[in-house]
Amino acid sequence: xxxxxxxxxxxxxxxxxxxxxxxxxxxxxxxxxxxxxxxxxxxxxxxxxxxxxxxxxxxxxxxxxxxxxxxxxxxxxxxxxxxxxxxxxxxxxxxxxxxxxxxxxxxxxxxxxxxxxxxxxxxxxxxxxxxxxxxxxxxxxxxxxxxxxxxxxxxxxxxxxxxxxxxxxxxxxxxxxxxxxxxxxxxxxxxxxxxxxxxxxxxxxxxxxxxxxxxxxxxxxxxxxxxxxxxxxxxxxxxxxxxxxxxxxxxxxxxxxxxxxxxxxxxxxxxxxxxxxxxxxxxxxx
Amino acid sequence: xxxxxxxxxxxxxxxxxxxxxxxxxxxxxxxxxxxxxxxxxxxxxxxxxxxxxxxxxxxxxxxxxxxxxxxxxxxxxxxxxxxxxxxxxxxxxxxxxxxxxxxxxxxxxxxxxxxxxxxxxxxxxxxxxxxxxxxxxxxxxxxxxxxxxxxxxxxxxxxxxxxxxxxxxxxxxxxxxxxxxxxxxxxxxxxxxxxxxxxxxxxxxxxxxxxxxxxxxxxxxxxxxxxxxxxxxxxxxxxxxxxxxxxxxxxxxxxxxx
Numbered sequence: 001x002x003x004x005x006x007x008x009x010x011x012x013x014x015x016x017x018x019x020x021x022x023x024x025x026x027x028x029x030x031x032x033x034x035x036x037x038x039x040x041x042x043x044x045x046x047x048x049x050x051x052x053x054x055x056x057x058x059x060x061x062x063x064x065x066x067x068x069x070x071x072x073x074x075x076x077x078x079x080x081x082x083x084x085x086x087x088x089x090x091x092x093x094x095x096x097x098x099x100x101x102x103x104x105x106x107x108x109x110x111x112x113x114x115x116x117x118x119x120x121x122x123x124x125x126x127x128x129x130x131x132x133x134x135x136x137x138x139x140x141x142x143x144x145x146x147x148x149x150x151x152x153x154x155x156x157x158x159x160x161x162x163x164x165x166x167x168x169x170x171x172x173x174x175x176x177x178x179x180x181x182x183x184x185x186x187x188x189x190x191x192x193x194x195x196x197x198x199x200x201x202x203x204x205x206x207x208x209x210x211x212x213x214x215x216x217x218x219x220x221x222x223x224x225x226x227x228x229x230x231x232x233x234x235x236x237x238x239x240x241x242x243x244x245x246x247x248x249x250x251x252x253x254x255x256x257x258x259x260x261x262x263x264x265x266x267x268x269x270x271x272x273x274x275x276x277x278x279x280x281x282x283x284x285x286x
Numbered sequence: 287x288x289x290x291x292x293x294x295x296x297x298x299x300x301x302x303x304x305x306x307x308x309x310x311x312x313x314x315x316x317x318x319x320x321x322x323x324x325x326x327x328x329x330x331x332x333x334x335x336x337x338x339x340x341x342x343x344x345x346x347x348x349x350x351x352x353x354x355x356x357x358x359x360x361x362x363x364x365x366x367x368x369x370x371x372x373x374x375x376x377x378x379x380x381x382x383x384x385x386x387x388x389x390x391x392x393x394x395x396x397x398x399x400x401x402x403x404x405x406x407x408x409x410x411x412x413x414x415x416x417x418x419x420x421x422x423x424x425x426x427x428x429x430x431x432x433x434x435x436x437x438x439x440x441x442x443x444x445x446x447x448x449x450x451x452x453x454x455x456x457x458x459x460x461x462x463x464x465x466x467x468x469x470x471x472x473x474x475x476x477x478x479x480x481x482x483x484x485x486x487x488x489x490x491x492x493x494x495x496x497x498x499x500x501x502x503x504x505x506x507x508x509x510x511x512x513x514x515x516x517x518x519x520x521x522x523x524x525x526x527x528x529x530x531x532x533x534x535x536x537x538x539x540x541x542x543x544x
Binding site: 078080099100101102104105106108110112114115116117125126128129130157159 | 433436438439441443444449453533
């Protein structure tokens with residue numbers, strides 16, 4: 001299927017469109033997506049009327065209070081949960097076919113490494129499932145581990161590494177088969193602030209080197225602004241997209257970015273956008 | 287190494303003290319040997335009848351290990367089948383759990399009848415049935431108690447059922463299986479000896495113990511019990527070594543210096 005050009009397709013005010021995206025195609029496209037969880041008599045509307053296009057090479061954060069459906073949205077894109085209605089296109093295919101074609105790598109909040117595999121064999125896991133020859137697997141694993149600065153740890157086992165290092169192995173594994181899309185579900189949520197900032201920088205370097213499109217779920221406003229080209233603000237009950245904020249901070253970003261007045265301005269904008277929707281409900285975004 | 291030694295020192299001291307106390311009590315109160323022979327008498331009997339005891343232990347171990355192998359292979363095969371077919375699992379598991387609490391050893395005379403009293407296969411079958419249920423239940427547990435996030439990860443890579451079985455479920459089950467094997471190793475020897483009490487060839491530990499006890503040669507019977515314990519511990523240690531080899535990554539096998 002030919003890649004469609006979506007530059008003109010703006011559904012939400014301030015939609016994902018930048019000069020960089022103009023010549024690029026859309027990797028993820030969601031249209032009229034609804035998700036309802038039914039538990040016996042109780043029906044919970046998790047997501048309602050989601051319209052979103054994500055351009056190739058962009059870094060999109062989904063942010064919102066607990067229960068706004070941001071993780072559910074990520075899981076819908078990854079075809080780990082079925083939609084109730086609406087269409088999701090990933091790389092020109094349905095989300096289901098995209099998963100079967102191994103179009104995305106995923107990183108969860110927990111590293112989800114296999115204890116019985118060394119670091120290198122963990123990174124090779126998706127390559128094994130894709131039936132790559134041994135030599136090619138080893139080459140790519142070495143390359144990816146170098147990218148996340150874990151060269152020298154190939155023969156270690158997951159339980160011999162710190163939490164941050166384990167998460168870097170998970171990132172190397174997700175990128176080892178060069179997927180078009182990287183899905184990240186609060187990947188640094190369990191880490192301390194200092195590890196988190198270091199990993200943020202490292203993630204940006206990896207993103208720039210590989211040119212992957214990233215969809216990143218977080219509940220940290222500064223993290224979302226620092227990492228993203230676009231921040232998608234969501235509100236709960238039912239989960240909706242309430243705002244899409246373009247983050248036009250210069251690339252590559254570094255420690256100085258965090259001191260840029262524009263950075264603070266954008267953090268404030270995202271915070272206000274979150275608060276505006278919460279006048280009637282309590283916010284538990286932390 | 288000296289730290290290792292010091293670690294085992296208290297246990298060794300208790301062992302020596304108990305033996306010494308036992309010997310003293312038997313001598314001081316001249317306990318009749320059919321009530322409790324002194325350790326020195328047991329060691330004497332052990333040395334005197336070592337050839338006979340060695341042959342008996344070899345036969346009994348043959349039954350125990352043979353039955354353990356039959357039961358273990360069958361249990362793992364059934365567990366793999368039930369892990370693959372959920373319907374089979376929900377149909378079989380209640381019976382397996384119920385059967386696990388049945389005193390299987392009560393079937394020993396029936397097995398003797400089926401396979402022949404003198405045929406070691408009759409004892410092997412008792413052992414096989416005895417170890418089957420704990421191994422099967424634990425293997426099913428290990429194959430199915432998989433971290434849901436790991437399953438999602440495999441799904442995200444579009445892994446097939448076979449890929450998930452080989453790369454996730456089976457490695458995940460190994461600690462469970464090996465724990466069951468360790469328990470079953472001891473169970474296998476108990477099963478073999480008790481099955482021998484219900485009749486069997488002369489040169490087996492169970493029959494040896496019964497005969498010697500019948501003739502009031504209790505030191506000999508005790509010597510056979512010591513040999514049976516040694517065989518049981520040896521079997522357990524072999525499975526333990528197997529565990530270290532098979533799952534060096536697991537917490538139970540990690541060396542503390544890692």
